Amino acid sequence: MKSPFEKFVLKIVSQIDGTDEEKADIYEEILIHLELTCNKFIEEGFTKTEAEQLAMESFGDSTTIGNEMQESMFPLRKLFLLLLSVLSIFYSIFVYLAQLISEGDAEITWLVSSITTSSVLLLFALQVFPSIDRKRWINTTLICHVFVYLLGVLLADSISHTISIFLSFIAISILLFTIFLIYRTTIIDYHYHSSTFAKHVKWLHFLNISAGIAVTALTLFFLWAILLFAESIPPSLLWIFIPITVWLLAYFIQFRFIKKNKNKAAFGLAIIPFLILIIALLFLIWSVFPIGVLFS
């Protein structure tokens, strides 16, 4: 059975997105502070129950304090998420209406997808459900948002009106801002238990996110090129998804290595997606400019 203080402090700590060690430190510090304040009130003549209540009241509202501590530990996260979600919601409404009026196309699936990812980001920004593992869920939502806005760019581009240029610019801005927040959430907005481990993990994340963006872009380019001529993806061309699969597997295995302190193996594996990219780029260059042309 938890004491009222323990319940109170747990509620505060549950709103903080730090490491287990950080949360344990904060938990302990607040608990000690509350017990000291409680003792002071008991010395002043209050009963134990009254003193506990007064100590918690004098400390402040647990939700507000948890929110403020989260903001002080991760400055700008709330602001950035708020900015992205609000901008995305307004853009979704505007581009949807522009498509409907100009082209006669009601892009309902896209609208609902965009409003959903934007609203979930707004939920994170307003810290409505603080207890869930935010880093993982924020990144999942941000990745979904990237794909929604890849389509958002195409939607803006397909509007046969000069407003298309402005809308495309906004969509690209949202897309780049979302990618920036993926880097930020993964590398900056997360604390690790040791500085050496943190350095390695941050580098691995940086390399893998960069490779992931490039591999996904390349796969989408091939997918677009195929669908430009064919009505569907023939099974013989499903190999285009191999680079993404290899990248995901390599990302997963690297973190198995790093947890076992096999840093060299982890970083060695991180190079694989880049090698795939170099081979793909050489293939593209060779396809466009035959080798004879390059050396003539």
Place this chain on the structure above:
Amino acid sequence: MNKMKITLIFTAIATITVCLVVVGLMFNKTEEEKMNGLTEIYDIAPNGTIAYVMYDKGQQEIVIKKEENDISTVSIHEEKFINDIAFSPDGSTLAYSLSQKDVEAELLSTINVVEVATLEETNLFQKTGLITELAFDPKEGNQLFYIKADTFENYSPIARANPHDFDIFSYLISEEEHTQYTNLKKYSMDSLQVSSSDDAVYIQMPDDEASESAEEIFDTKSRIFKIPLDDPEAVSVVSVPNKEIDIYDFVILSDEEKIIYQSVSNPNSGGTFEYELFEYDPNTNEETQLTNIQEYTSRPVINDDFIYFIVDKQFAQKYSDYHLYRMDLDGENMTEVELSLDE
């Protein structure tokens, strides 16, 4: 922020989304509803009567314009698609080729003729395959030539389905008799034209007879060929020999001394291709660019010392915007031909 405010914000977002979805369902247009206006398909009779195919909310119809205010319409079944139309040499009848809109469901073509004066329609024949073009023999209105594709499929896994295996045929109307002239099974064939003096036809198709490997086939260029009907294997190129740019739609002047054709004017610019009309004189081997519209210019037809042609003012965009133009034979005095597109 308290829970009440948060609930209000998300309720507002949900309400707006539902309203937008309802508005979308009310005002969304189907692909067919978006298809309106002129198509590329038209023909002009020697007496100046213009027949053209247009879309009215996705439904095709043939409009026959004899005079400014003498316009009549031939409607077709909503499940059918018009592939081509052709006036008889005296302009009294108009033949048209119909197929299913969903070609892959049934590869069958129906050829009908309509009397221009009475709009009375008659079925000439039906053939398995896709009859993509029609042309009357200008020397004799009793013979209708056509090109027919035997398949509608994608030759490569990364290509859309298209008509292939083309050959040239004719139909002798009085005898109800079909004749097959070629057995080329060509990848593509377009712009069928019957010679006004010789017993021959002209056609645009890939110059791939000498190609063996896939790379060679990929590198072949479309040219204009003359095919003598009494010896169809004696095929000869009549367009610019060894031209390294494809030639598409064309028309041969009745004296057969000049060819007007469509080709790309900026093949090396790196930008969107611009399709213009060119004139080629086989005697002097001289080629002249006739138009410089910088859009998509196609389907030249000669009538009464004018070159008629189509311009797509929304080329490379989602929906085409075709307009009919005409100009003098030397490319001067270009004007748009007024058509009744609201009929």
